[in-house]
Amino acid sequence: MTDRFEAHDYYLMDELLTEEQKLFRDSLRAWLKKDVSPIIEDYYERAAFPSQIIPGLGEYGCFGPYIPTEYGGAGLDQITYGLLMQELERVDSGVRSTSSVQSSLVMYPIWKYGSEEQKQKFLPKLATGEFIGCFGLTEPDHGSDPGSMVTNFKDMGDHYLLNGAKMWISNSPIADVAVVWAKNEAGRIHGILVEKGMEGFTAPEMHGKHSLRASITGELIFDNVKVPKENLLPGRSGLGAPLSCLDSARYGIAWGAIGSAMDCYDSALKYAKERIQFGKPIASFQLIQKKLAEMVTEITKAQLLTFRLGQLREEGRATTAQISMAKRNNVDMALKIAREARQIHGAMGITSEYSIMRHMANLESVITYEGTHDIHLLITGMDVTGIQAFS
Amino acid sequence: MKILVAISKAPDTTSKISFTDGDTKFNEAGVQFIVNPYDEWYALVRALELKEANGGSVTTITVGGADADPIIRKALAIGADNAVRVDATPSDAYFVASQISEYAKDKEYDLVMTGKETIDYNGSQVGGLVAGMLDLPYLPNISKLDVAGTTATAEREIQGGEEVLETQLPLVLSASKGMAEQRIPNMRGIMAARAKKLEVIPAASGEALTEIIDYSLPPAKSAVKLIDPENAADLIELLHSEAKVI
Ligand SMILES: Cc1cc2nc3c(=O)[nH]c(=O)nc-3n(C[C@H](O)[C@H](O)[C@H](O)COP(=O)(O)OP(=O)(O)OC[C@H]3O[C@@H](n4cnc5c(N)ncnc54)[C@H](O)[C@@H]3O)c2cc1C
Numbered sequence: 348m349t350d351r352f353e354a355h356d357y358y359l360m361d362e363l364l365t366e367e368q369k370l371f372r373d374s375l376r377a378w379l380k381k382d383v384s385p386i387i388e389d390y391y392e393r394a395a396f397p398s399q400i401i402p403g404l405g406e407y408g409c410f411g412p413y414i415p416t417e418y419g420g421a422g423l424d425q426i427t428y429g430l431l432m433q434e435l436e437r438v439d440s441g442v443r444s445t446s447s448v449q450s451s452l453v454m455y456p457i458w459k460y461g462s463e464e465q466k467q468k469f470l471p472k473l474a475t476g477e478f479i480g481c482f483g484l485t486e487p488d489h490g491s492d493p494g495s496m497v498t499n500f501k502d503m504g505d506h507y508l509l510n511g512a513k514m515w516i517s518n519s520p521i522a523d524v525a526v527v528w529a530k531n532e533a534g535r536i537h538g539i540l541v542e543k544g545m546e547g548f549t550a551p552e553m554h555g556k557h558s559l560r561a562s563i564t565g566e567l568i569f570d571n572v573k574v575p576k577e578n579l580l581p582g583r584s585g586l587g588a589p590l591s592c593l594d595s596a597r598y599g600i601a602w603g604a605i606g607s608a609m610d611c612y613d614s615a616l617k618y619a620k621e622r623i624q625f626g627k628p629i630a631s632f633q634l635i636q637k638k639l640a641e642m643v644t645e646i647t648k649a650q651l652l653t654f655r656l657g658q659l660r661e662e663g664r665a666t667t668a669q670i671s672m673a674k675r676n677n678v679d680m681a682l683k684i685a686r687e688a689r690q691i692h693g694a695m696g697i698t699s700e701y702s703i704m705r706h707m708a709n710l711e712s713v714i715t716y717e718g719t720h721d722i723h724l725l726i727t728g729m730d731v732t733g734i735q736a737f738s
Numbered sequence: 739m740k741i742l743v744a745i746s747k748a749p750d751t752t753s754k755i756s757f758t759d760g761d762t763k764f765n766e767a768g769v770q771f772i773v774n775p776y777d778e779w780y781a782l783v784r785a786l787e788l789k790e791a792n793g794g795s796v797t798t799i800t801v802g803g804a805d806a807d808p809i810i811r812k813a814l815a816i817g818a819d820n821a822v823r824v825d826a827t828p829s830d831a832y833f834v835a836s837q838i839s840e841y842a843k844d845k846e847y848d849l850v851m852t853g854k855e856t857i858d859y860n861g862s863q864v865g866g867l868v869a870g871m872l873d874l875p876y877l878p879n880i881s882k883l884d885v886a887g888t889t890a891t892a893e894r895e896i897q898g899g900e901e902v903l904e905t906q907l908p909l910v911l912s913a914s915k916g917m918a919e920q921r922i923p924n925m926r927g928i929m930a931a932r933a934k935k936l937e938v939i940p941a942a943s944g945e946a947l948t949e950i951i952d953y954s955l956p957p958a959k960s961a962v963k964l965i966d967p968e969n970a971a972d973l974i975e976l977l978h979s980e981a982k983v984i
Contacts, residue, residue, distance in 0.1 A: 353752060366808045367928060370815060374923045381922070408925035421925050 350384035352376075352437065352613050357647045363654060364426065371423070372430040375407045379438045387439045387561055388699045394556065396563040398521065400442070405476035409435060409446040411454035418458065419471030426657040429602035436603030437610045439702075440709035441562030443603045448517045449473060451596035453480030453526050456538055459591070460582030465540065469524055481522040481550075483513035483541075483567045484589050490515075491722050492737075494586050498529040498569065500539060507579065509539060509572040515716070519550040519565035526580075527567065528589045538580035538588055547572040559712040594670050597717050598660055601653050601673035604713065605646060607706045608681040611688035612642045614701055618692050629691070638687045645684065649677045668730035675723035682710040739794035739885070741785040742842055743818065744852040744864060746800060746828065747809045748774040751857065761952045764858075773809045776853025778816070779920045780913035784883055785851055786817045787918060792885070794848075795819045801828040801837045807936065814931035815923035821934070826941035829949075835867030836944035843872060848907045849890075854879045854914040865912035875909040881916035 354376075361369060383400055390397045404410060412428050414420025428450070436443035454473050457465055472478035489495045498511025509529060519525065525541045541548055547570040552563060580588070616639055619630035629635050656673050659665040685707035689696035696703050714720050722737075729735045749755070750770040758765045773782075785796045798813045800806050801824045810821045824837045842850055850872070852865040862878070869876030882893040888907045893900050894914070923931075965973045977984045 366811055367932075370808070370812055370923060370928055371925070374815075374928065377920075377922045381920075406924045406926075407922075408928075412925070416929075421929055 350380040350438075351617065352380070352384075352610060355609060355613060355616075355643065355646070357643055358651065360650050360654060364430070368424075368427050368430060371408060371412075371427050372434055375409070375431055375434045376437075378403060378407050379434060383438050383442065387442070388702070388705065391439065391441070391561040391705055392699060394554070394560040396441075396445075396521065396561060401445075401476040401479065404442075404446055404449075405474060407431075409450070410474050410476055411450045411458070411470070413450075414454050414458050414470060414474060418466050419474035420454070425598070425660040426654070428599060429653065429657050432599040432603040433606040433609075435606065436600075437606030439561055439705065440603065440607060440713050441559045443599075443606070444517050444559060444562045444712075447596045447599045447603070448482055449476075449480055451599055452482030452592050453524070455595050456482075456526050456580060456588065456592050457540070460538060460580040460588060461540075462577070462581050464577065465580070469540070473524075478523040479518055479521050480524045480526065481516050481518040481567070482589075482592065483516050483519070483525050483527040485513060485515045487512060487514045491719060493528070493589065494536075496528065496530060496536070498527065499531070500529050500537075500574065501532055503573075506576060507539065507574045509541065509569045509574050511569050513567040515553070515564060516550070516567050517562055517564055517716075519567050520552040520563055522550065525550070525567055526592075527569070535584050536586050536588065537584045539574055540578040540580070541567070541569070541572065541574060542578070545572050545574065556712075558708045558710075560708075590667070593717055594665075594667055597670050597674040598656065598665070600713060600717055601649075601656065601670070601677045604674075604677035604681040604710070605649050605653060607710060608642070608646050608649070608677075608684045611681070611685045611703050611706055612639070612646060614703060615639060615642065615688035615691040618695070618701075622693070635691060638691060642684045642687060645680045649673075649680050653677065666730075668726055671718065671723040671726040671730075674717065675720055675727070678710060678714045679720060682707065682714055685710055739788055739792045739848045740846060741789060741794065741796045741849045741851065742838075742845070742847045743777065743782050743785050743796060743798050743813075744800070744834075744838055744850070744868075745777040745782060745798045745809065745813050746774045746834075746853075746856055747771045747802060747806045748856050748858045755955065757953045761954060762950065764953065771805075771809060773812055774853050774856045774858075776855060776857070776913055776915075778813065778853075780915065780917040781851040781853050782813055782816060782818065783918035783921050784913060785849070786921070788849070788883075788885060797822060799824070799838055799841060801826055801834045801941075803827065810936055811931055812923060814934045814936070815927040816921050817927060819934065821936045823936060823938050824941050825938050829946035831861050831863035831867060832948070833944050833946040835864045835871060837941055838864070839868045839871035840942040840944065841939070842868070846908070848888075849885075850874070850908075850910045852910075852912045854912040862912070865910055869910035872910065875905045877903055877905065877909060877911040879914045880911045881914050883911065883913075883917060 408421050411420045412423040416422045457469050484493050486496050500507040500509045523543045527539045527541050528536055549568045550565050552565045619635050620628050622629045689703045725736050750772050753769045756765040789796050796818045798818045798821045828834045855862040866876050877892045879894045880892045884891045892903045
């Protein structure tokens with residue numbers, strides 16, 4: 348599949364970007380078009396993870412771009428991070444997920460809450476992709492309510508003993524290090540770095556996903572795993588610690604979703620102008636124009652919302668609730684656009700000749716993970732009313 | 739090896755072309771500019787490969803205003819060591835070539851490289867003019883270049899085959915497809931470019947010898963005529979009377 352994508356910029360958002368931000372984005376786009384778009388559909392169909400792209404993801408800045416250079420990152424701003432996530436998800440949400448997990452859910456907590464030794468040991472290797480990481484919060488019986496988790500660790504004097512299980516963990520079967528959230532004997536949540544090969548630790552792959560098929564998902568099973576004490580993240584504990592990582596990842600998802608939407612819109616626009624029915628391009632029918640006009644309107648609104656959120660985040664002022672609003676709005680927007688774009692493509696829209704159906708199926712995961720669509724609504728509801736309606 | 743690569747900005751190949759000011763100016767509104775592909779993919783990248791193999795330096799030179807800086811930064815991100823921009827409107831090939839040769843004349847470059855043409859004006863003149871002005875050998879449209887010591891061996895496509903040329907450094911050449919593979923700037927390259935020097939110098943004296951009077955778009959393609967396969971006579975008649983090819 349040749350990648351014919353052309354970017355659309357209805358409100359001249361590019362004028363708000365620096366030359367360097369555009370160069371990062373455009374370089375990643377060029378690499379993705381060359382090395383990833385041509386293979387992604389095949390990997391998706393086979394439900395295989397294209398591990399050969401990992402070094403490239405590192406090389407083009409997709410692993411912890413905002414991590415300081417002393418730890419192997421690029422020390423980039425939040426808008427650049429967002430733009431990179433947008434490009435990745437323009438190609439495939441699974442590729443973006445790999446990068447989001449590595450950046451926001453693994454490198455971010457190690458950088459923010461890790462010891463100096465942990466940072467030195469893991470961050471440079473995670474930045475290049477030599478190490479892959481995963482983030483274990485969700486459990487079989489605790490999804491939207493992670494505070495009720497049962498995975499736990501006991502202080503055995505010279506080490507911790509970890510027991511429990513995590514489910515739905517992106518990258519887990521290939522991970523070298525897992526950031527695992529577990530309760531201590533007092534019931535307080537801490538982050539622990541569990542390394543591949545530790546005795547009693549396994550990470551079996553989960554099969555049968557109809558979504559995010561080019562991303563690998565698995566479990567994390569801890570059966571009396573002895574974890575050295577220096578593997579505890581010392582900087583922060585409590586549910587707020589994993590939730591702060593989710594803020595960073597959700598911010599990236601808000602940008603990423605715009606990427607999927609742009610790809611669907613671009614494909615639909617091209618198809619509508621080329622496909623002839625009743626003697627003229629289908630783009631000349633009002634109902635098709637309505638779809639296309641609404642798509643570009645929604646994409647533009649999301650771009651503005653997200654750009655402003657990026658500025659706030661760069662200034663350290665973006666709230667969890669503001670990030671929730673953008674994640675919820677943008678993923679929902681992208682999913683609706685994928686569905687409309689699929690209709691414009693007619694029967695062709697269901698085939699692997701086009702990326703639409705893949706985006707649509709992928710977005711069903713994206714609308715669920717990192718806080719479901721409804722949970723984000725409840726976060727906004729709580730923020731504006733001051734009353735929490737979760738439990 | 740000391741290499742100078744001339745790079746210029748050109749509209750992206752997907753740009754919609756239109757004109758303003760009574761068809762005397764190219765309308766840049768909404769147009770994305772890129773590094774002219776022959777300069778970037780072939781000349782610059784081959785220059786970097788030669789530097790990596792033999793040591794030395796790669797400098798880029800651009801005649802243009804500050805609006806060319808983004809493409810120069812990209813060239814630095816790809817790996818050029820430093821850049822020079824002659825701060826002037828690149829009004830015609832003679833003017834551009836005068837500026838480049840004026841800059842290069844006392845700096846003892848082993849190689850001066852350009853793309854075989856820019857994808858907007860397709861003039862193919864700058865390289866040859868620079869060679870003439872510097873009184874150096876000129877190898878045009880080169881698709882393969884090797885350097886051993888001070889001997890350069892180059893290949894270029896000619897009608898029906900290939901020609902192999904050999905000459906001594908220093909020389910000027912223009913690069914065509916095949917000389918190198920595209921390099922995409924990576925994170926380290928983009929970061930390294932921040933610290934690289936982009937020197938802006940005033941134009942040396944020199945004049946343009948040509949002037950653009952007006953632009954026009956090529957005529958729109960006419961509709962395709964379908965002829966029944968049974969009707970060879972009609973086809974022959976149309977090829978003769980309309981297409982005028984037989
Ligand atoms: C492909 C994929 C990858 C994932 N990767 C990771 C990962 O790397 N790490 C990780 O930790 N997790 C990961 N997850 C898990 C994901 O974060 C959870 O699936 C998500 O938090 C939802 O949890 P759940 O599936 O248990 O759904 P549930 O919490 O059981 O929710 C089911 C439904 O009930 C609704 N609901 C729940 N509570 C309320 C309420 N109070 N009020 C109203 N409605 C409510 C939800 O909105 C949802 O519609 C991944 C999931 C997927 C699909």
